[in-house]
Amino acid sequence: MTQDPSRRLLRGRILTFYAEPTDAADTSAYSYHDDGAILIENGTIRAMGPFAQVAAKAADVPVTDHRPHLLMPGFIDTHIHFPQVQVIASWGAQLLDWLNGYTFVEETRFADPDHCAAMARHFFDLLGAHGTTTAVAYCSVHTASAEAFFAEAARRDMRMIGGKVMMDRNAPDGLRDTPQSGYDDSKALIAKWHGQGRAQYAITPRFAITSTQAQLEMAGALVAEHPECYVQTHLSENHDEIAYTAELFPDAPDYLGVYERAGLLTPKMLLGHSIHLTPREIAVLAETGAKPVFCPTSNLFLGSGLFDDAGLRGQGITNAIATDVGAGTSYSMLNTLSEAYKILQLQGQKLHPLRALHWITRGNAVALGLDDKIGTLDAGTEADIVVLDSCATHAMQLRMQRAQSLSEELFILQTLGDDRAIAEVYVAGRPTKSTPPAVLTRELCATD
Numbered sequence: 354m355t356q357d358p359s360r361r362l363l364r365g366r367i368l369t370f371y372a373e374p375t376d377a378a379d380t381s382a383y384s385y386h387d388d389g390a391i392l393i394e395n396g397t398i399r400a401m402g403p404f405a406q407v408a409a410k411a412a413d414v415p416v417t418d419h420r421p422h423l424l425m426p427g428f429i430d431t432h433i434h435f436p437q438v439q440v441i442a443s444w445g446a447q448l449l450d451w452l453n454g455y456t457f458v459e460e461t462r463f464a465d466p467d468h469c470a471a472m473a474r475h476f477f478d479l480l481g482a483h484g485t486t487t488a489v490a491y492c493s494v495h496t497a498s499a500e501a502f503f504a505e506a507a508r509r510d511m512r513m514i515g516g517k518v519m520m521d522r523n524a525p526d527g528l529r530d531t532p533q534s535g536y537d538d539s540k541a542l543i544a545k546w547h548g549q550g551r552a553q554y555a556i557t558p559r560f561a562i563t564s565t566q567a568q569l570e571m572a573g574a575l576v577a578e579h580p581e582c583y584v585q586t587h588l589s590e591n592h593d594e595i596a597y598t599a600e601l602f603p604d605a606p607d608y609l610g611v612y613e614r615a616g617l618l619t620p621k622m623l624l625g626h627s628i629h630l631t632p633r634e635i636a637v638l639a640e641t642g643a644k645p646v647f648c649p650t651s652n653l654f655l656g657s658g659l660f661d662d663a664g665l666r667g668q669g670i671t672n673a674i675a676t677d678v679g680a681g682t683s684y685s686m687l688n689t690l691s692e693a694y695k696i697l698q699l700q701g702q703k704l705h706p707l708r709a710l711h712w713i714t715r716g717n718a719v720a721l722g723l724d725d726k727i728g729t730l731d732a733g734t735e736a737d738i739v740v741l742d743s744c745a746t747h748a749m750q751l752r753m754q755r756a757q758s759l760s761e762e763l764f765i766l767q768t769l770g771d772d773r774a775i776a777e778v779y780v781a782g783r784p785t786k787s788t789p790p791a792v793l794t795r796e797l798c799a800t801d
């Protein structure tokens with residue numbers, strides 16, 4: 354009998370979530386199989402469960418044995434900047450200086466389509482290497498950057514969400530659009546890319562400081578015309594930013610009110626940072642279903658502040674979590690959880706490892722309204738899967754010898770794990786680790 358190459362049976366330990374678990378006793382929230390299997394067909398998960406049970410339905414399907422590794426849904430990063438792969442790890446600034454001194458300088462390079470295409474290859478190589486199979490990305494102001502982003506994602510069949518930033522003031526020459534051109538370019542990108550394969554568009558006014566009222570209103574028009582698209586921006590990251598926003602929009606009730614008046618707030622809106630919020634802003638978030646995005650490594654790196662996860666959750670708000678590279682200091686969602694844990698510790702809040710691993714898989718999928726497609730290993734969902742090696746490093750091996758439970762193992766992964774713990778990544782059912790990464794030239798590695 355000939356084997357169908359689109360069918361594949363993965364064997365290993367398997368963990369997937371059905372709901373957000375509070376702790377290990379909450380066993381109805383997740384399913385764990387010590388010897389499990391996932392049957393993949395045409396990029397989709399057909400069955401998941403105990404190996405003997407799933408294998409019985411797929412006698413002719415070749416088995417890839419990942420034991421003793423742990424198979425989970427691919428990680429989801431809900432806020433990252435594609436043009437900042439050469440900005441990450443830039444020294445010594447807080448938000449506004451960091452934007453002007455590093456980020457805007459770098460983003461001007463994305464006027465060149467060849468640069469965009471090269472950086473897109475690096476960007477997706479990096480995401481894959483860190484186990485991230487879906488990301489919500491800011492491109493630069495240039496249409497070419499969004500074109501390169503979506504073209505490279507399509508080539509790899511990755512589920513990606515992105516958009517060109519709209520910014521018409523407080524940015525250098527070459528990095529500003531206009532209310533009309535930002536609208537027209539976004540509209541053309543939506544028509545070309547949204548719903549093409551696995552691509553989805555995010556309408557992306559960068560933040561209040563870099564958009565005039567006229568531009569925010571044009572973004573609001575796009576949101577009204579394209580309710581199928583996401584909306585993303587930044588909110589209340591840093592005190593100087595909040596004060597400057599109040600100066601620029603003296604009539605707005607507060608920072609969130611600027612976006613609210615422009616008609617941007619919907620359940621499909623993602624608000625990066627959302628740290629220093631007023632009670633009114635929190636009430637508006639709860640009422641509209643817009644989603645704050647916690648960016649732990651970025652908030653620590655820029656000294657922005659401590660995200661109040663429990664406070665927002667207590668108001669019924671769904672928080673997403675993300676790297677925010679390049680202000681974020683790691684592409685790894687595991688590393689992101691490690692820093693999230695510490696930020697919550699400083700506020701007397703707890704992050705149980707089961708809830709943590711849920712957050713970067715099903716939790717972020719729920720925040721995106723995509724949990725019927727990604728973030729779980731349920732039959733019928735897209736086969737984006739990460740294979741985790743809890744003994745990837747010397748330190749992890751030693752610590753794992755004392756681990757007594759799944760929760761302990763997950764906490765070791767989130768505290769000590771990074772790209773070294775990613776043994777394999779399947780995107781739409783295909784293994785990607787065998788694909789050679791984009792080659793770095795000497796020129797790229799030079800410091801002058």
Ligand SMILES: [Zn+2]
Pocket residue numbers: 432433434587625677
């Ligand atoms: Zn950001």
